[in-house]
Amino acid sequence: MIYGYATGADGKPSAPIKLNIQDYCHILLTGSTGSGKSYALLYLIGCLLKDSPETEVFICDFKNSEDFRFLNDYPLYYAGQHCYEGVMEFFRRFNDARENGKSFKRRVLIFDEYPSYIFYQSMMDKDNKTKLVSDVTNAIATTLMLGRGISHAAWLVTQRAESSLFANGSRDNFQIIIGLGRLSKEQKGMIFTGEEIPNEPMKRGEGHLLSDGHKLRKVKFPLISDINDWKWHIYDILMRNLEHNRDSSQSTPLA
Template identity: 45%
Template sequence: MYYGALLQPWNNEGIVIRNEVPLDTHKMVLFAGGTGSGKTQSIITQLGLLIKEGVRDITLCDFKGIDFQFLNGYRKYYSGDFAFDGIMAFYEEFTQARHGGTVDKQHHILIVDEYPSLLTYFQTKDKADRTKRANDIMSAISEMLMLGRGLNYGVWISCQRASSSWFENGSRDNFQVICALGRLSKEQRQMLFSGEDFDANIRIYGPGTGLCLADGRELVEVQFPLISDLANWKEHIRQELMTSGELSTV
């Protein structure tokens, strides 16, 4: 598995050196970046790479219901309000695996797009409905971030700002790969890469370009490649996932 290519060799010499990070040991991934950062396309790129790695159990929760619509009909694609159901269904599978005491060799990946927006929405609804779905989501995500790796359950989160308030019990520290794309404020860099050394000059990154930190590795500048035929890439992902299970009945 790799997360983009190292920026400097690519820019200076035209040599592409992949930012290789093994999926077996790095299952918890955070993508951060504002509007126009290239975050969504980078995740779609990584989704295709998961397929190439042989991963077929992927639950994708697309709260906005826009960027991943191409997966509509896949039984583990959840959009809008159904994103809550997708997270809790994945959490139930994780809980069963944990209590069962056996480790499945297959990778199980949950991808939650625009996580803070999802939580904010359910926090508002919880006040009106007297429910606690936002708390349920945060508790489930926190537990899986802390305990999922050994059971081959991974959590990928996408957000514009990865505030610690969205992750209970300090669970944000359990991300093993952090990719921050696009323009990064000083506050964001300190939030995500505390303790890392930065150049005195603040670099402004373009879409699909930014910083990546993986456990046990140095902080690196990366660039995610542009997919020349995005429609074909999406269709390949869709076909591979659709053949892994029945169509959705929702």
């Protein structure tokens, strides 16, 4: 699938960065607020469904943002506190696939604003004497460590990416790391350890991409000319997939 575009000398998107979705499974998308993460995420979801239209996509949107409101009546969309249910339902199906080996269906768990959820839920856990945060971090760590072989992916979107968010060192399991905008020295150290990144200005939707086995490269996400149409296609395919899973009929690729 396409994971963004390389930039030409004029700074415009040029060649697509195309990688095999099976090998480049887990994505960490990070950048400061307003750097274009959610927008890039919408782009990537569209690319995923173009490449692999039958994928079952779980979307957790802790911020309950306008960006994903078009998914309100999509049953695998979870906003705010409901993100917990989303992760747990994904993990239940993940475990089912692992144990029964009955399907190698591609499944992707997407979590926008993952650290904000972890921060919020940690406070709730203290008040309520619950341990929901560890359920979530363990489910995500297990997916990152064991998901690739059974086509179960985690795509996490974060403003920061400290290792404490990822249980048992599982941060090392992302095959794709995208850092949008200008990253602080500390952030660069966290996600692009040992890479030399010039301190140049970045526009929204621009940044760097590190994929397993390749050198760090610049990446740009293009402006989607008709965002409502793009969202409509995503919604349409996701809803068809639900039906397809029910009655095994075919879904249509993203136009």
